[in-house]
Amino acid sequence: MRSFSKFIPQTTIYRLSLYLRELERLNSKGLTHISSKVLSKKMGVTDAQVRRDLSYFGKFGKSRVGYNIEKLAKKIRQILGIDNKTWKVALIGAGNLGRALFSYKGFRERGFLIKAVFDSDPLKIGKDLGGIRVKDVKDLVPTLKKGKFDIAIIAVPQESAQEVAKALVKARIRAILNFAPLRLDIPQKTILRNVDLSMELESLSFYLSKLR
């Protein structure tokens, strides 16, 4: 994989995922080409933005012809690291959120395979979750070290999240998706993404306030 010397904004990565979804949708409709103008309009950004986002990764598209949909989708999948690749994911927390994430189809479709689930609740430990036995969170470090996991998802209550994060770092997990509403203290080299669902609602209330 080529390395990217330039600083790539987080929002660009996010938009690449959005472009990919749109390209896949257009492809499934039998379309073969799209201009940056039409694509940008569909995505609600400027076409300069689309071109800038893609320019970090090379040259795409031809003037007058636009982007080849299938090729661009393939390239974006490569960039995002989801091209013919699977990622081994550990899920910490088998509560409502954990179970919802476990059965989330989109993960599997994109190559993110949840291969271990942990919880600290004796009532949950040992239970079967879609073919996987929920493990005691006490066994997290040895299990993840041995199993060479890539990504961990934290879906535990706020109070336990930091402790879980510490164990994940000890288990040499390099990427964490955190659902606990808490600023985790982890080493800089560990890649962290926080999901804060109230932020999504705040974006709605912003627009609703404007309508009032």
Next chain:
Amino acid sequence: MRSFSKFIPQTTIYRLSLYLRELERLNSKGLTHISSKVLSKKMGVTDAQVRRDLSYFGKFGKSRVGYNIEKLAKKIRQILGIDNKTWKVALIGAGNLGRALFSYKGFRERGFLIKAVFDSDPLKIGKDLGGIRVKDVKDLVPTLKKGKFDIAIIAVPQESAQEVAKALVKARIRAILNFAPLRLDIPQKTILRNVDLSMELESLSFYLSKLR
């Protein structure tokens, strides 16, 4: 509320939420001022970006002194429509995801109050969920119309999402947060935000690919 004539990027609104969380954290630590430089560093964006984001809404901060943390947080809460205001939210879907969202503390803290829950499963209808009785989704339109709801959250399986969206539009809901992995067909005036959790994982796999 003042109206915003300029086009405000979705990503700016998203970052406002991020800034707000950081400002609140700093405020709780007793800090009173912060420069755009320090704030931007903490948020992983450039300080020009911070200033541009805020510039849509007026002039903030003083040179040399920086931003007054409490004032800026208050202003951002106003902009986001979460300043001393509550929003009435309906939740459609009482499965794992729905129940996880229902018990999500962050919503309540920010003034988003889930006041009705709907499902189509006879085993779930009538059950108590944290003090609220789960209603039959068949009663969605009259209930929401009568109750003057602001926001609806769709947490139903993909197959039922479009039907639910149609009912929500009929019930004159103006803002929808959609968790179903599906492009909903709704009128342009309805504000829609889609949550696609695999996009968060794609951002992690992007960085992991770079490390390989």
